[in-house]
Amino acid sequence: MNPTIDSRFHGYLDLEGIRDRITVRPQPVDDLQRYRQLGADVLSSQLKKIYLPTQFSLDFIHEMLGRANLHHREIFSNQVTYNSGIFNPPINENFPICLTGLAGVGKSRTIQALLSALPPPVELSCGLFQGVVELSSFWYASARGKTSGKQILLDFLVASGKDRRKASYATVTELLDACRSIANRHGVSTAVLDEMQFISTGEGASRVTDILINAANIGMPLIFVSNYSLIHKLWDRNSEDTQRLLAEPRIMLPDDPTSxxxxxxxxxxxxxxxxxxxxxxxxxxxxxxxxxxxxxxxxxxxxxxxxxxxxxxxxxxxxxxxxxxxxxxxxxxxxxxxxxxxxxxxxxxxxxxxxxxxxxxxxxxxxxxxxxxxxxxxxxxxxxxxxxxxxxxxxxxxxxxEGLLEDGVSASKIPKSRRTATPPRASANDLVRNFGKHVEKVRSPTKPK
Incomplete structure (x- = not known):
């Protein structure tokens, strides 16, 4: 259709090129002593910027870029297909990718790296409409603070420049149709739903299931990110739901300690x-x-x-x-x-x-x-x-x-608190004397009647 479209993913699928684009090595911190007690916060803030892709992260990002490239080629295969996707978008069943792992293992940071590895927005001019339209590589929405699937779909539309206040759709079906049309018009290649476990707080898995299935029905490759807690709830759903939502898991594990x-x-x-x-x-x-x-x-x-x-x-x-x-x-x-x-x-x-x-x-x-x-x-x-x-x-x-440990010299023993001294054992005379004192205290001052 257009040289800009044909070369959109050119050079973005090379593994070493991906590694170079997503690796983040921040500058070392300077003298922390001058920050006093805040030095620990300064160090923590700088450590959070580090991102070294593991082999799993690199393979995952490479796979998602490949899926996005295939979807991009499908949207812009020819002018007729592109026009049809805007005015009469097809409803395609799509199995989402489930990225799961323990809290704190680095799932959201990997998603950020994936989004930075995708091609940047470009402008497209075509005879179908006046002016230009900006092509976007992804739609991103976080489930944190959301209570319905409609809010998430509106976040997708906002990512394409649509004003949320002017977006009025009576039903979720109308909103889905609008998402399909706009996604094809802007050439969106992938969608990400992050932190899905937060939407399950206080809710059953039925609402999460509806949100994921509706988002997958937009038609583009979908990635949803969640901790194990939500996945356990989804396992209890009917087979028609689990076959769709849990068919493509990608499990992110902590690094091997010897790796x-x-x-x-x-x-x-x-x-x-x-x-x-x-x-x-x-x-x-x-x-x-x-x-x-x-x-x-x-x-x-x-x-x-x-x-x-x-x-x-x-x-x-x-x-x-x-x-x-x-x-x-x-x-x-x-x-x-x-x-x-x-x-x-x-x-x-x-x-x-x-x-x-x-x-x-x-x-x-x-x-x-x-x-x-x-x-x-x-x-x-x-x-x-x-x-x-x-x-x-x-x-x-x-x-x-103990003296060496106090001086800070390396030793095999881990410092531990000192045990309380054992009290001395009482002698026989002490026991007799204490018993006599006890009898004097409890003896009645008057004779019984």
Missing amino acids: QDWLNYVGECIRVSGDRVDADHGEFAAELYRSTAGLKRLVIQLLKHSYTHCFNAGRDRIQLVDLYDAYRSSQYKASASLVENLQKLAISKGNMRTHADLECPFGTPAEFRPGVVSSIDTKRAENVRNQVIDSALTPQEARAL
Whole structure:
């Protein structure tokens, strides 16, 4: 139809080109000491900007770009098809892509990377209408704060420049017809519904099902993003719904603790922090994984609290003891409970019914479980070994070790609170004397009648 249309996705499907466009490496933070207590917030804000695509994220984004390219070619296959899509849009059944994973694993950030990897808007002029129309690569809507599917569909129309206040549609069917027509007119190649679990708060899965099916019926490739909690509810729907909504899952798991993706991410966090880590990087990465279960949101949270403990101790570089203190702090208590439940779930092989929201409804891949369990077993063996060594110390050696720990020297023992001293055992004379005092107190001053 037009050279602009034919070359729209040219150069956007190369894997290395995708990696270069979506990778974000922020500048290291400067002197945090001058921010005083706010230094932890400055560090956290800079860490949130990091985005290093994992192999899963790169493959997912590449696949979605390919689907968008195919839909784009279908819309603009010829002038007749384009005109028909505007004035008489077809109703096509479309199975949405379900991107799911644990909260904090990086789903929404991956969606942001996908949107940035799509071609930017361009202007199209054609004999069908006067002037030009802006072609958009995507429609995006978040379910946070939404109570109906109509609000989400209106968000789609706003993305194409339509004024929400002037959009008046009596029924959802009319609104869907308008979405189909406008989507074809603007060449929208993909649609994203983010944070769908929020729309299920206090609602049954029926409303979410209606919203997803209506959005999928617009005709373009649709991606909906959700935590495991919503997917468990959708599993209880009738087969005609689950066959449509759960037929194309993409499960985003935390990085393997031994993978290069995880080591690269921790190394980038250390670089962005201004190299404010006073520990072996391999040991630091392993301890960070055990304390966060590999969830990027928890990594940023724990590093923030670790720097707070580091600053309060009068230091400028984070040590392993700061990770231990931050993990046991009241600010991280809820996250620590989540991490421990995930570790129990990995060890028990998915038998914790009380924490079904932490278990993947589609099943955890077998190749992911051994790395996580191995990390837990390694830490357990290390703790047992340290307890054996500590129990064999003489009193003089134990006091010397406590002095070394207070001086900040690396040691195998994790600092812990001192136990309360045991009271001395009472002698036989003490027991007789105390019993006599007790009898004098309870003796009646008058004789009984």
